[in-house]
């Protein structure tokens with residue numbers, strides 16, 4: 678019987694592991710399909726506190742993991758496939774075994790939605806990004822595209838005008854989903870141009886992005902435009918399908934937690950990191966949530982005796 682199983686090995690899961698291990702709970706971390714989480718694709722992380730020089734995502738998460746191991750965290754390269762509650766105990770099934778645990782921390786993250794074209798994958802991290810807060814500063818005096826028509830796309834576009842010489846908003850429909858106030862803010866910004874309705878057909882470049890081919894879906898006319906970067910802001914998919922029925926989620930699948938805590942609707946199950954974060958989606962925030970989850974688990978297990 679485990680005290681605590683942690684699903685996910687990104688900044689949230691690994692921080693939860695550090696704290697629960699230091700509190701003598703010997704956590705078991707199920708690493709999932711991406712050991713280290715989504716940050717491992719980033720070559721340069723410049724905003725994680727404590728590192729004066731840029732550090733790669735892989736190196737940063739390796740440090741997290743070593744720290745968690747030092748205090749006795751255990752790791753399995755398996756994914757949670759199903760969770761069943763029996764009285765106060767949870768049965769966590771992976772492909773190969775069923776683990777019983779007194780508590781569960783869900784830290785399975787949220788994946789940024791991607792454009793369905795092969796060149797988007799080729800240039801991801803080489804000019805294509807899913808995170809304006811993380812990568813905006815790398816595009817000083819450059820021309821960039823923001824793809825999307827929701828609030829995040831509008832906010833990202835306005836934010837990116839601090840760095841870029843020109844920001845073009847590209848959206849596949851001729852209307853925007855974003856709130857009127859966000860659209861108005863973007864419309865007032867002189868550096869922002871609009872390409873609506875347009876679909877990104879192809880991303881051009883050799884080692885990095887140099888341009889794109891856009892298609893107007895109403896006329897089918899294609900044209901090339903030059904740009905140095907493309908920010909994809911078409912939403913996130915929280916990795917929570919397997920927890921349906923166990924904990925409450927919002928309409929987009931993000932896990933709902935009690936305000937100011939990591940407690941979910943199911944006693945004994947806690948959620949931390951991007952999987953419950955509608956707003957910030959940053960490694961340092963995910964790590965902070967991981968710490969909170971560990972403390973919440975400690976209190977929960979103490980109350981259970």
Ligand SMILES: Cc1cc2nc3c(=O)[nH]c(=O)nc-3n(C[C@H](O)[C@H](O)[C@H](O)COP(=O)(O)OP(=O)(O)OC[C@H]3O[C@@H](n4cnc5c(N)ncnc54)[C@H](O)[C@@H]3O)c2cc1C
Nearest residue numbers: 685686687689709710711714715757786811950951958960
């Ligand atoms: C390209 C890019 C650059 C970024 N740059 C920065 C930056 O510079 N600074 C910054 O602060 N943030 C940055 N971010 C955001 C940051 O990566 C995330 O906010 C952070 O990783 C969220 O941490 P997390 O632990 O909640 O989730 P994730 O990092 O997404 O980790 C989720 C974990 O859950 C696991 N998992 C998934 N399904 C299962 C399952 N069924 N069972 C078990 N485990 C499972 C995965 O294997 C993974 O280990 C960037 C993101 C991207 C994509």
